Amino acid sequence: NAGVTQTPKFQVLKTGQSMTLQCAQDMNHEYMSWYRQDPGMGLRLIHYSVGAGITDQGEVPNGYNVSRSTTEDFPLRLLSAAPSQTSVYFCASSFSREGNTEAFFGQGTRLTVV
Amino acid sequence: GQQVMQIPQYQHVQEGEDFTTYCNSSTTLSNIQWYKQRPGGHPVFLIQLVKSGEVKKQKRLTFQFGEAKKNSSLHITATQTTDVGTYFCAGKTGGSYIPTFGRGTSLIVHP
Numbered sequence: 001n002a003g004v005t006q007t008p009k010f011q012v013l014k015t016g017q018s019m020t021l022q023c024a025q026d027m028n029h030e031y032m033s034w035y036r037q038d039p040g041m042g043l044r045l046i047h048y049s050v051g052a053g054i055t056d057q058g059e060v061p062n063g064y065n066v067s068r069s070t071t072e073d074f075p076l077r078l079l080s081a082a083p084s085q086t087s088v089y090f091c092a093s094s095f096s097r098e099g100n101t102e103a104f105f106g107q108g109t110r111l112t113v114v
Numbered sequence: 115g116q117q118v119m120q121i122p123q124y125q126h127v128q129e130g131e132d133f134t135t136y137c138n139s140s141t142t143l144s145n146i147q148w149y150k151q152r153p154g155g156h157p158v159f160l161i162q163l164v165k166s167g168e169v170k171k172q173k174r175l176t177f178q179f180g181e182a183k184k185n186s187s188l189h190i191t192a193t194q195t196t197d198v199g200t201y202f203c204a205g206k207t208g209g210s211y212i213p214t215f216g217r218g219t220s221l222i223v224h225p
Contacts, residue, residue, distance in 0.1 A: 033212050040123065042217035043157070043202065050211050058212070090156060096211070102147065102159035103204075103213075 002026050006091050006106035013081040013113045021076040021109050023091030029104070030096040032074040036060065036087040037108075043090065049074055050096065081113045116141050118205045120216030128224050133190040135219035137203035144208045146179055146186045151218070152199045160188075160201075193223050 007022045025032065033048035045058030049068040063085060065077040074093075078085060088110050092103040117140040127133050137146065145164045149157040161170055163179035163186060170177045176189045186205075190197055200220045204213035 031211060035215075040217065042120075043215040045212060045214075048212045056211075092157075100162055101145075101206070102162060103149075103157075105156040105158070108156050 004091055004093055004104050004106040006089075006109050008109060009107065010110050011112070013078070013111065015081060015083060015113060017081050019078050019081065021078075021089055021091075021111075023074045023076065023106060024072050025074075025091075025093040025104070026072065027093060027104065028071060029093035030071070031101075032068065032091065032093045033058070033103075034064070034066065034074070034076045035090045035092065036085075037090060038087050046076065046089075078111075083113045085111065086113045087111060116205070116207055116210065116214050118203060118214045118216040120203055120219055122219055123217065124220045124222065126222045126224065127193050129195060130192050133193050133197070133221055135188050135201050135203075135221075137186045137188075137205070137216050139184045139205045139214075141184070141207055143183050143205040145206050145213075146183075147204045147206075147213060148177060148186075148188055149202045149204065149215075150199050151202065155199075157202060190221075193221070195223050195225055197221055198223050 004025045034046040035043040047066040049055045091106040094103045119138045147162045148160040151157045167181045168179040174191045178187045200218040202218045203216045206213035
């Protein structure tokens with residue numbers, strides 16, 4: 001069981017470039033989400049999905065797109081990178097049922113936009 | 115929208131001292147979770163509280179959920195250097211799919 005796998009671990013982009021951050025989970029979780037973490041700001045929700053084909057915006061969605069064509073994968077696309085998107089990005093997944101709905105996080109992607 | 119406030123932002127302690135972080139929600143929660151993130155790492159689930167007034171313990175860590183289900187606390191007794199990291203609370207309302215995270219409390223333990 002790999003859990004939640006994020007790639008790449010590190011990335012440097014030039015302003016205006018686009019890229020996709022990959023996230024895959026092998027736990028058959030319905031819920032998946034993307035967060036960005038900036039110093040002193042905690043974990044801010046970018047987008048989330050409650051199942052294949054269903055996505056919705058979080059707190060800070062501007063500049064990012066997502067899609068969920070399979071249960072396992074939830075890629076995050078940066079359309080035109082800006083320095084303000086320099087951050088650490090975490091993908092997480094969890095079950096949807098009541099009870100213990102702990103989130104499992106990936107190792108993170110450290111993105112620098114220059 | 116739902117807001118989850120967490121204080122303090124930072125806490126310096128001497129090894130052996132106690133530590134507490136507090137979490138307050140603007141709305142009533144269905145459950146609250148706590149996570150720990152080691153420096154350079156990713157958040158790792160610690161515990162979930164569901165019932166009003168619930169208290170759970172994990173060795174030196176004590177977690178409480180308020181009677182009104184709008185606040186929670188994490189208390190660490192006799193801190194150790196291995197406790198260093200950022201502790202996040204994450205509150206979920208009945209109508210939300212994804213919990214809202216607090217900004218976290220960074221614990222620095224001085225040997």
